[in-house]
Amino acid sequence: MTAAPSPVPAPPPAPAPPLDLQRAHAEGTTLVFDTPGGLPRALADGCFRLAVPPGLDPTPGLTLCREFHRPAAGAPARLRPYRGYRDREGLYFDREHFQTEHLLLDAPARARHFPPELYAMTEHMSALTLLVLRAVLTGLGVPETLWTTVTGGAVEGRGTHWFAANHYRPERDRPGCAPHQDTGFVTVLHLQEPGLEAATGNGTWAPVDPLPGHFVVNFGAAFELLTEDLPRPVRALTHRVRQCVPRPGEPDRVSFAAFANPPATGDLYRLRPDGTAHPARSSEEFLREFNARTWSDHYADFGIADTAPAAPGAAP
Ligand SMILES: O=C(O)CCC(=O)C(=O)O
Numbered sequence: 001m002t003a004a005p006s007p008v009p010a011p012p013p014a015p016a017p018p019l020d021l022q023r024a025h026a027e028g029t030t031l032v033f034d035t036p037g038g039l040p041r042a043l044a045d046g047c048f049r050l051a052v053p054p055g056l057d058p059t060p061g062l063t064l065c066r067e068f069h070r071p072a073a074g075a076p077a078r079l080r081p082y083r084g085y086r087d088r089e090g091l092y093f094d095r096e097h098f099q100t101e102h103l104l105l106d107a108p109a110r111a112r113h114f115p116p117e118l119y120a121m122t123e124h125m126s127a128l129t130l131l132v133l134r135a136v137l138t139g140l141g142v143p144e145t146l147w148t149t150v151t152g153g154a155v156e157g158r159g160t161h162w163f164a165a166n167h168y169r170p171e172r173d174r175p176g177c178a179p180h181q182d183t184g185f186v187t188v189l190h191l192q193e194p195g196l197e198a199a200t201g202n203g204t205w206a207p208v209d210p211l212p213g214h215f216v217v218n219f220g221a222a223f224e225l226l227t228e229d230l231p232r233p234v235r236a237l238t239h240r241v242r243q244c245v246p247r248p249g250e251p252d253r254v255s256f257a258a259f260a261n262p263p264a265t266g267d268l269y270r271l272r273p274d275g276t277a278h279p280a281r282s283s284e285e286f287l288r289e290f291n292a293r294t295w296s297d298h299y300a301d302f303g304i305a306d307t308a309p310a311a312p313g314a315a316p
């Protein structure tokens, strides 16, 4: 007698092909796309690739990602300022349901804690987030007189300008990082290992693999909200990091990013096609919702109740 055939489980959806992203570089204070129509395509894709400018050395960021989770005691002098962050409450986050552990520092915390070469790199990346923010506002035809109001001052560096250093612990049998949208306007992300995936909108995830010499820039939820009633809205990229597997003899996956976000208090705005801007919702409520939905961990209220800056997301 033969056993009744067991139902065949549906195969998982095939992964989507890698995204063919637009490429741009910074020229002075402007953003230049390699192809005509590059900016509208990037806004619709929710992301694009930005050439790492000459003079921006990513080495200190990589060192931080590889070292921050290690104890400082016994470290060579050169690495000591990069280590010992696990005990620093408010800077270090162990995302218990995911492989990621990360540092999140706003601009004043970076000035206080980072060695000079690392600080210089993070501020250069942060300046790039503002260059992109201004370029997109210009490209969308948003009158400059509205920029300060609708970004909560972020456009002049008065928002919350996070820096995140991410380390994925391959020994944890968990997803790398939760599906999320970054909460702010613009993220400039450095990666050198695959693992990042973007939602395609039809239930599949497309790899966003690193391209040497390029950052990945993506837009966040505050930008989507701001522009959703305009004829050419900015799409906030929903992304995640798939589970990283142990690779003996190879370094763990790391990434680091700078974020231009609105301030944690006050309102998020929405632009109307008639050229006016209106408060859409409270920043605090939005961030609280985001933290709970994305991480479901004990940091859900971090920075919100006491009006300190709120955590941006997977980093933000
Ligand atoms: O590690 C990555 O590739 C993505 C990190 C990320 O999404 C974030 O820091 O917001």
Ligand SMILES: [Fe+2]
Pocket (backbone or CB within 6 Å): 180, 181, 182, 239, 313, 314, 315, 316
């Ligand atoms: Fe993210």
